[in-house]
Amino acid sequence: MTDVFSTGVLTVTRSALAYLALLCGVLSLVPGMAVVGAAAIVLAILLGWRELRLVARIIFGLLVAMSALALVDEPSALMDGAVNMTRLTALILTVMLLSSLLGRSRDLEWISASLFAGRPTARYLSVSFGTTVLSVPLNFGSVGVVSSMIAGQVRRHGDSAMARNACRGTLRGFGASPTCSPLSISVVMTVTFLPGLHSWELISFSLPLATVYLLSGLLFIEREEPGPAQLEITASGWQRYLPWVRFSAIIGVICLGAFVLSGPGGLSYSKAVTLSCLSMVGLLFVHTVATAPAGQRNPLPSMAPVSNELVIVGGSAFLGALISSFALKWLGAGFILPGWGYPLVAALVPWVFFCGGMLGLNPIVIGTLTGGVLGPIWPVESVLGLGIGMVSGWGITTGGTPYSANSLLMERVTGYSARVAAFRWNLSHSVVSLLAGGLLAATMTWMLAP
Numbered sequence: 001m002t003d004v005f006s007t008g009v010l011t012v013t014r015s016a017l018a019y020l021a022l023l024c025g026v027l028s029l030v031p032g033m034a035v036v037g038a039a040a041i042v043l044a045i046l047l048g049w050r051e052l053r054l055v056a057r058i059i060f061g062l063l064v065a066m067s068a069l070a071l072v073d074e075p076s077a078l079m080d081g082a083v084n085m086t087r088l089t090a091l092i093l094t095v096m097l098l099s100s101l102l103g104r105s106r107d108l109e110w111i112s113a114s115l116f117a118g119r120p121t122a123r124y125l126s127v128s129f130g131t132t133v134l135s136v137p138l139n140f141g142s143v144g145v146v147s148s149m150i151a152g153q154v155r156r157h158g159d160s161a162m163a164r165n166a167c168r169g170t171l172r173g174f175g176a177s178p179t180c181s182p183l184s185i186s187v188v189m190t191v192t193f194l195p196g197l198h199s200w201e202l203i204s205f206s207l208p209l210a211t212v213y214l215l216s217g218l219l220f221i222e223r224e225e226p227g228p229a230q231l232e233i234t235a236s237g238w239q240r241y242l243p244w245v246r247f248s249a250i251i252g253v254i255c256l257g258a259f260v261l262s263g264p265g266g267l268s269y270s271k272a273v274t275l276s277c278l279s280m281v282g283l284l285f286v287h288t289v290a291t292a293p294a295g296q297r298n299p300l301p302s303m304a305p306v307s308n309e310l311v312i313v314g315g316s317a318f319l320g321a322l323i324s325s326f327a328l329k330w331l332g333a334g335f336i337l338p339g340w341g342y343p344l345v346a347a348l349v350p351w352v353f354f355c356g357g358m359l360g361l362n363p364i365v366i367g368t369l370t371g372g373v374l375g376p377i378w379p380v381e382s383v384l385g386l387g388i389g390m391v392s393g394w395g396i397t398t399g400g401t402p403y404s405a406n407s408l409l410m411e412r413v414t415g416y417s418a419r420v421a422a423f424r425w426n427l428s429h430s431v432v433s434l435l436a437g438g439l440l441a442a443t444m445t446w447m448l449a450p
Contacts, residue, residue, distance in 0.1 A: 025090020175399020
């Protein structure tokens with residue numbers, strides 16, 4: 001009985017610490033809040049140590065080692081790391097809350113079923129583009145939702161080209177989100193590290209690039225043989241589109257709020273996205289409580305199980321900030337590249353992300369390091385090229401490497417190997433996409449150079 005009570009208290013404490021970190025991230029401009037938030041995150045991680053994966057434990061170990069080094073050699077970097085850690089953790093926790101509340105929607109069930117309707121080409125495009133749309137507010141939840149549908153197909157009809165193509169479309173669809181979603185951590189971090197770059201400016205180029213990435217995926221799928229009939233959609237007329245319209249309206253309101261808060265509102269883009277998502281979380285929570293039957297009005301979800309996410313997101317952001325500070329110190333304040341070096345580096349940035357992902361490094365670490373080191377020395381006029389390289393590399397890494405969280409989630413739900421998906425199904429598509437993203441990044445850097 002004591003053990004059960006202790007476990008319950010520990011769970012509640014971990015959840016409370018996560019919500020405290022979220023509050024501190026929202027109030028990060030208040031002096032001392034970033035430090036309190038970082039302390040809450042570290043304590044929540046330590047309390048959930050038994051649940052941490054090996055990669056998360058390694059990241060946390062590096063965090064402790066780098067913090068000790070910074071305390072001796074570069075103490076000011078610790079505050080920068082705490083600010084980054086608290087702000088990005090608040091963002092990911094808010095997105096997870098939004099995902100949890102939207103996951104209870106009946107519209108989501110209908111959308112998931114409709115993704116698998118139609119002929120092979122239309123079905124692949126529906127799954128890939130649909131996953132991208134779902135990823136804007138749901139983040140990893142989109143992969144879980146669509147993967148569950150694929151797993152159901154596999155259970156009923158066995159392994160098939162349709163199921164494998166659906167897995168390809170899901171991974172690539174989620175991979176497109178970091179490239180073009182205004183609410184993704186990749187876009188938020190890129191705009192944060194490159195102050196001369198506006199989110200709308202970046203997305204105006206990255207959205208077409210993500211569209212080409214998804215459409216080109218049709219060249220890298222298997223031919224499907226006629227098989228069992230898929231789920232029929234019985235609704236007709238506008239009824240079949242209403243769930244998509246309602247879901248898209250929620251995304252539109254969140255994006256509009258982020259743009260208004262970061263533009264006329266004058267807030268940093270990361271805080272604007274967090275507040276916009278948090279406002280929608282509040283509205284959805286009130287609606288859920290008001291419409292749920294008596295006795296079924298569930299409170300906000302527990303944040304106790306998010307220890308791995310706290311390390312991967314918050315710890316990686318902290319670690320990246322420290323590494324960037326050391327790198328700038330070692331390179332020197334006056335370090336610059338020759339004129340031809342900037343387009344070349346821009347072309348290589350997507351490959352740096354991808355190679356790091358193949359080694360198991362989270363894109364947050366690579367993104368923080370890339371933005372922290374290259375941002376200060378990059379010409380302001382051509383910063384768009386670097387931004388394109390960062391978000392395209394981030395997206396391709398997310399969709400095409402075996403250690404990304406969405407690939408591992410897909411493997412756990414469907415049974416399809418993440419390594420097979422990365423090396424056998426997606427590698428050729430990833431290489432072509434990396435070449436395209438790097439070429440666009442280099443071209444924009446060269447064209448906009450002063």
